[in-house]
Amino acid sequence: MILNYLELKNFRLHKHTTINFSQKLNYIIGGNGQGKTSLLEAIYYLCTSKSLTQSSDSEAVTFNNSFFEITGEFNNGSKNYIQVLYNNENGKKVIFLNSKQVYRSSSIIGKFPVVTLTQSDHFITAGSPSHRRKFIDSVISQSSETYLKMLLEYNKILRQRSSLLSKIKETKNPIFSDELEAWTKTLIKTGAEIIKHRLLFVKDFEKFVADSFKEIMEEKEIPKIKYMFLQNGDENINIEELFERLLIKKRHEEIIRGLNLVGPHRDDFIFFINGFELKKYGSQGQNKTFQIALKFGQFFYMQDKLNKTPVFLMDDVFGELDSNRVKKISKFLREVGQAFITLTDFANSEFLTKSEDDLMISLNNGVVASA
Numbered sequence: 001m002i003l004n005y006l007e008l009k010n011f012r013l014h015k016h017t018t019i020n021f022s023q024k025l026n027y028i029i030g031g032n033g034q035g036k037t038s039l040l041e042a043i044y045y046l047c048t049s050k051s052l053t054q055s056s057d058s059e060a061v062t063f064n065n066s067f068f069e070i071t072g073e074f075n076n077g078s079k080n081y082i083q084v085l086y087n088n089e090n091g092k093k094v095i096f097l098n099s100k101q102v103y104r105s106s107s108i109i110g111k112f113p114v115v116t117l118t119q120s121d122h123f124i125t126a127g128s129p130s131h132r133r134k135f136i137d138s139v140i141s142q143s144s145e146t147y148l149k150m151l152l153e154y155n156k157i158l159r160q161r162s163s164l165l166s167k168i169k170e171t172k173n174p175i176f177s178d179e180l181e182a183w184t185k186t187l188i189k190t191g192a193e194i195i196k197h198r199l200l201f202v203k204d205f206e207k208f209v210a211d212s213f214k215e216i217m218e219e220k221e222i223p224k225i226k227y228m229f230l231q232n233g234d235e236n237i238n239i240e241e242l243f244e245r246l247l248i249k250k251r252h253e254e255i256i257r258g259l260n261l262v263g264p265h266r267d268d269f270i271f272f273i274n275g276f277e278l279k280k281y282g283s284q285g286q287n288k289t290f291q292i293a294l295k296f297g298q299f300f301y302m303q304d305k306l307n308k309t310p311v312f313l314m315d316d317v318f319g320e321l322d323s324n325r326v327k328k329i330s331k332f333l334r335e336v337g338q339a340f341i342t343l344t345d346f347a348n349s350e351f352l353t354k355s356e357d358d359l360m361i362s363l364n365n366g367v368v369a370s371a
Helices: 036-048 119-126 129-143 145-171 174-217 239-257 284-306 323-336
Strands: 002-011 014-020 025-029 067-075 079-087 092-097 100-102 114-117 223-228 268-273 311-315 339-343 359-364 367-370
Touching: 002 036, 014 036, 014 367, 025 036, 036 067, 036 079, 036 114, 036 311, 036 339, 036 359, 114 284, 119 129, 119 284, 129 145, 129 174, 129 268, 129 284, 145 174, 145 239, 174 223, 174 239, 174 284, 174 323, 268 284, 284 323, 323 339
Parallel strands: 025 339, 025 359, 114 311, 311 339
Antiparallel strands: 002 014, 002 067, 067 079, 079 092, 092 100, 223 268, 359 367
């Protein structure tokens, strides 16, 4: 899948920017605060309808303006035009795909798969379990519409059950017990399916991560991922029975706290290198390499499952790496095809592999100086 062009109106620093991209590597060069990351964010909006930085839509509108507009053309055998418009006055965001309005953001997920590699990926290996769950769920959701629907349904169940637990906590009324039991059964059924999907995913995904590690580290380090579900990691256990036992055990505490304390929304994924837990024993370099291998693994996994080439976005990551890893990753990018890479200073990136087919885009205060 190729992004042919991007047009921005009133998007952050970009009053009106139009760029025709290379099908290979697109280097976006400029100092801090010149609008480099905004280009990646705009591409991410087209792919997901959401901000790359998790900021609100209103924050992306250029100062003293009332709306932003992002337009792009993807080519995956056939051309697809997508447009995201946001109006600050009514707080509404509208999405058009081939001139037809899309009413649910979830309808976009997976149509234009995207992989991002940013400095905030540090949290995937070094942060809380929620960061790892978010990453894993994002990969599976873009690859499986079934999983995405299941995840949305599960989150809806969590909200309903949480509301009910709060009512029981406040009123102490036993009349809600039957309703709680019904929601608990639904929670177990849907949650168990999510866990099973995640288990199958990890088993498959690990191979793609290992292959990426091999390209970067030449087999010096062997990665492993273990899914710790329901406070357990035994794949042979009966998931529904374990889920039910834990809910019975935690029921009193759930009511006291008014919270859902058991389920895949509280699970974790443990990363290992050569048998040692990365978060506990890994160096800064090992963490960074693992994050990069995860994202390359995500790219090739999604390409395999969707039969589409994802959009690959890299935001200012080379500055944190030694020259040897920069060389290997830069070379590996050639297998990705089209990618969008922000750099603060191209002159200091002599270790990058360059081609005459690549595009250099220089930005100055939201204006393309050269392309």
